[in-house]
Amino acid sequence: MATASSGNPESKVTELKTEASLKDISQQLEALKADLSNLAGAMGDYGKGKAKQARSTAEGYAHTARNTAEGQYDYLTTEAERYGREAQRMVREQPAAALGVAAGIGFLVGLFASRR
Template sequence: MADRTDTAEGVKRDAKAAAREAREDLKEGARKIKEDGRETLEKLSDNAAAGRLRERGAEFAETAREAGREYAERARSEAERLYEEGHRKADEAARYAEDRYDDLSELVRRHPAKSLGVAAGIGFLVGLILSRR
């Protein structure tokens, strides 16, 4: 059970990290566009075309915002997909572990003497290995 929780939490952390990184990239890109636009407008403010350039800059800014929203939505949906896939894989692993545990329990119930002998042998070997250190 702990492995499934750890795996799901790991996927969740990865998804959050991917979304956070995408958000930071978008902020940085928007900041650079804003600075570039501001510098360009300052250089051309004396020009008669400054009004048209401001309009064009506003259009570019809106386009950048829309692209940012789209990119953020794609990142969010990919993070959700990764989270769901991780959750599904963790459930599969838990079911597999339960099946193997049930098989082993049944084997021990059917052959208790053999199981005890195997456990004693393994314990003896582990004891030998640890005593040599």
């Protein structure tokens, strides 16, 4: 950035200092750009790593929840079958009591349904 200067030595010194300052600023800006680019890349890599970790954790929780739900389903199915067999056995052994219970339940259902 040379400019026409008069023969004044002080103006030449000022001009050289200005050129040196501008060159330093330009170099610092380039270094800052490179640092920001590196930082952006590092942040991107960090974010990808955290996303992968979160996905892995969520998949683990989903797997655990599924296994628990399947276990509960199996347990409840077994219990429902057991209660069904027990009810059939009681109806065969005590048909009059079963008929009385069924009539009572029917009466209560009818009573509640008529109040609507």
